[in-house]
Amino acid sequence: MKTGIDAISFDVANIHLPIKTLAIARNIEPEKLEKGLGLLKMTFPDVHQDAVVFGANALTKLIIDNKINLNEISRIYVGTESGIDSSKPIASYLISLMEQKFGEDSLAECDVVDFTFACIGGVDALQNCLDFVKLNPTKKAIVVTSDFAKYDLNSGGEYTQGAGAVAMLITANPKIIAFDENWATSTKGVFDFFKPYRTISKEEITQNTNNDSWFDNLEAEIEIHKDQPVFDGQYSNQCYMDRTRNAYFSFKKLKNATETLYNTWHSIVMHLPYSFQGRRMLSEIYALDSAEKIIADDIAPADYQTKIKEVAKSEDYKTFVTEKLQPAELASSLIGNLYTGSIFMGLLSTLAHFYDTNKEVAGTKFGFLAYGSGSKSKVFEGTIQPEWKSALENVKLFENLAESVEIDFSTYESLHKKEQKQSVRTPKNEWVLDRIEKEIPVLIGARYYKWID
Numbered sequence: 001m002k003t004g005i006d007a008i009s010f011d012v013a014n015i016h017l018p019i020k021t022l023a024i025a026r027n028i029e030p031e032k033l034e035k036g037l038g039l040l041k042m043t044f045p046d047v048h049q050d051a052v053v054f055g056a057n058a059l060t061k062l063i064i065d066n067k068i069n070l071n072e073i074s075r076i077y078v079g080t081e082s083g084i085d086s087s088k089p090i091a092s093y094l095i096s097l098m099e100q101k102f103g104e105d106s107l108a109e110c111d112v113v114d115f116t117f118a119c120i121g122g123v124d125a126l127q128n129c130l131d132f133v134k135l136n137p138t139k140k141a142i143v144v145t146s147d148f149a150k151y152d153l154n155s156g157g158e159y160t161q162g163a164g165a166v167a168m169l170i171t172a173n174p175k176i177i178a179f180d181e182n183w184a185t186s187t188k189g190v191f192d193f194f195k196p197y198r199t200i201s202k203e204e205i206t207q208n209t210n211n212d213s214w215f216d217n218l219e220a221e222i223e224i225h226k227d228q229p230v231f232d233g234q235y236s237n238q239c240y241m242d243r244t245r246n247a248y249f250s251f252k253k254l255k256n257a258t259e260t261l262y263n264t265w266h267s268i269v270m271h272l273p274y275s276f277q278g279r280r281m282l283s284e285i286y287a288l289d290s291a292e293k294i295i296a297d298d299i300a301p302a303d304y305q306t307k308i309k310e311v312a313k314s315e316d317y318k319t320f321v322t323e324k325l326q327p328a329e330l331a332s333s334l335i336g337n338l339y340t341g342s343i344f345m346g347l348l349s350t351l352a353h354f355y356d357t358n359k360e361v362a363g364t365k366f367g368f369l370a371y372g373s374g375s376k377s378k379v380f381e382g383t384i385q386p387e388w389k390s391a392l393e394n395v396k397l398f399e400n401l402a403e404s405v406e407i408d409f410s411t412y413e414s415l416h417k418k419e420q421k422q423s424v425r426t427p428k429n430e431w432v433l434d435r436i437e438k439e440i441p442v443l444i445g446a447r448y449y450k451w452i453d
């Protein structure tokens with residue numbers, strides 16, 4: 001029996017800063033970001049948007065566009081690293097919003113939970129839901145990935161920011177893609193990118209407020225969580241390369257493949273923290289697994305790096321990138337990092353590109369290389385199903401992205417610093433963050449959302 005993705009939908013922050021505007025403001029050569037990293041636009045959440053809003057909007061679209069009866073859904077598993085509470089998962093917010101819209105108790109028997117392992121949490125949720133459907137073929141599950149990739153102003157991650165969600169219906173005999181049995185994993189506990197709790201004093205908090213009496217009852221020191229990560233960019237690239245390489249070759253072994261594995265894949269979908277990450281990281285695997293044995297096993301470490309660089313610049317590799325990786329990069333260039341949603345947005349970008357250019361890919365295999373900092377990689381593959389085109393009819397990825405509203409640099413900075421009070425765009429047919437109630441002794445209290453017609 002086949003199991004996989006039957007339907008897919010997305011929601012992104014539909015306001016963006018052109019990457020050139022950011023480059024000029026930060027005194028970075030625009031060509032570095034546009035041609036070196038493949039960035040064109042950076043989406044950023046509006047005043048009324050957060051990870052719950054993106055997840056709820058993607059889920060609502062999935063339900064409406066595919067006429068899903070919520071009583072049939074046994075699980076809604078969320079991949080996220082933008083949790084807004086250490087106890088109450090984003091999945092719990094999603095249930096209450098869906099019941100508000102689609103009927104009280106419509107999800108009363110549904111199992112919900114968040115999966116957190118940096119950017120790979122959504123893939124973990126997917127793998128878990130696939131196993132569940134394999135055991136219970138008549139049952140259906142939904143995976144939602146939702147994140148806000150926010151970095152400090154002026155940091156090396158600033159130009160890779162992005163925000164949004166992807167939701168997927170997981171069933172037996174799926175319309176879009178059926179995943180194969182083999183999954184390979186590579187794990188190592190490292191500190192390449194993480195979001196630790198920080199201790200701050202009451203004094204520090206009150207200095208930054210207008211002596212709000214709400215803060216009177218705070219303890220002298222509290223632990224706070226900041227959206228922006230602590231990270232070491234080049235080390236995180238090395239961890240990404242090491243994990244994906246190890247998982248790729250474990251996968252090859254699992255399959256007893258003797259030929260070059262990537263040649264069996266029509267398209268390759270990788271975790272993309274920015275558009276060109278995949279092409280920059282895959283050259284090593286490309287070289288190591290090539291039929292011509294470009295790199296011999298006994299090559300000296302210094303020569304090894306030189307050889308990889310040569311391979312990355314070769315015409316063969318450029319053609320390989322254009323054919324197999326570029327379709328997944330297209331949406332990333334226009335959105336930025338979606339953390340858990342990035343790999344699924346890469347799948348959607350690839351399929352939407354083939355849909356828009358009228359290419360038939362049913363029956364072809366797609367290879368997936370997932371990565372989450374901290375660190376873990378999973379490599380797996382799936383076969384595109386005959387009905388993929390009809391399942392994509394309502395998604396209209398690139399038409400939607402073209403409608404994104406451009407913002408200027410000062411609006412971006414005031415949104416980043418949470419100083420902006422008015423939404424840039426007037427919400428319509430979507431969920432919005434209505435208010436946050438401050439409740440002592442909780443620093444940021446309960447969040448309430450509402451649907452805007």
Ligand SMILES: CC(=O)CC(=O)SCCNC(=O)CCNC(=O)[C@H](O)C(C)(C)COP(=O)(O)OP(=O)(O)OC[C@H]1O[C@@H](n2cnc3c(N)ncnc32)[C@H](O)[C@@H]1OP(=O)(O)O
Nearest residue numbers: 029031032035036037119156157233234236237240273373
């Ligand atoms: C966070 C996650 O989602 C999980 C992960 O995947 S971890 C792995 C990725 N890490 C991150 O995303 C962490 C946050 N980001 C960062 O730290 C940084 O943005 C980064 C490490 C991703 C990039 O760092 P950087 O110092 O800005 O860029 P750098 O690595 O030097 O690369 C710039 C590229 O532009 C090219 N370039 C520079 N100037 C250029 C120009 N004028 N014209 C064309 N290309 C140019 C460079 O040659 C280089 O490309 P190649 O190496 O392929 O030749």
